[in-house]
Amino acid sequence: MTGLIRLLWHSARGSAAVQFALALPVLVLFIIGIAQMGILFAANAGMQQALGEGARMATLFPRPIDSAISARIMQTRFSLKSEYLTSPTFTHGTSGGVPYVDITLVYRPRLNFIFFTGPQITMTKTRRAFQN
Numbered sequence: 001m002t003g004l005i006r007l008l009w010h011s012a013r014g015s016a017a018v019q020f021a022l023a024l025p026v027l028v029l030f031i032i033g034i035a036q037m038g039i040l041f042a043a044n045a046g047m048q049q050a051l052g053e054g055a056r057m058a059t060l061f062p063r064p065i066d067s068a069i070s071a072r073i074m075q076t077r078f079s080l081k082s083e084y085l086t087s088p089t090f091t092h093g094t095s096g097g098v099p100y101v102d103i104t105l106v107y108r109p110r111l112n113f114i115f116f117t118g119p120q121i122t123m124t125k126t127r128r129a130f131q132n
Contacts, residue, residue: 047123058131
């Protein structure tokens with residue numbers, strides 16, 4: 001019996017399969033994490049693009065109402081899921097006698113790893129448009 005244990009103890013057969021089985025879940029989590037970061041970067045670009053469209057519309061004459069700007073933002077959302085997107089908020093003010101509107105957009109995606117659901121991330125962007 002001790003000869004069999006000694007033979008198995010010194011044998012390296014199957015060790016690569018065991019190492020692969022231990023490393024594979026970690027590797028898959030890294031790859032999925034990189035993909036989730038890419039999705040967040042795409043959402044950031046989508047928020048920036050949607051806010052840019054809203055800011056362009058806010059500078060038009062005659063001045064559009066907030067609901068029309070909000071509809072334009074929600075219409076042009078690029079790579080954003082509507083269930084994570086809140087309606088934009090508008091803050092009107094003046095700076096140096098020039099009226100402006102601050103448009104704020106909030107996006108709250110939930111990270112999705114295959115094995116578990118990650119935390120909810122809050123992404124907030126604000127764009128200021130000066131109106132004449």
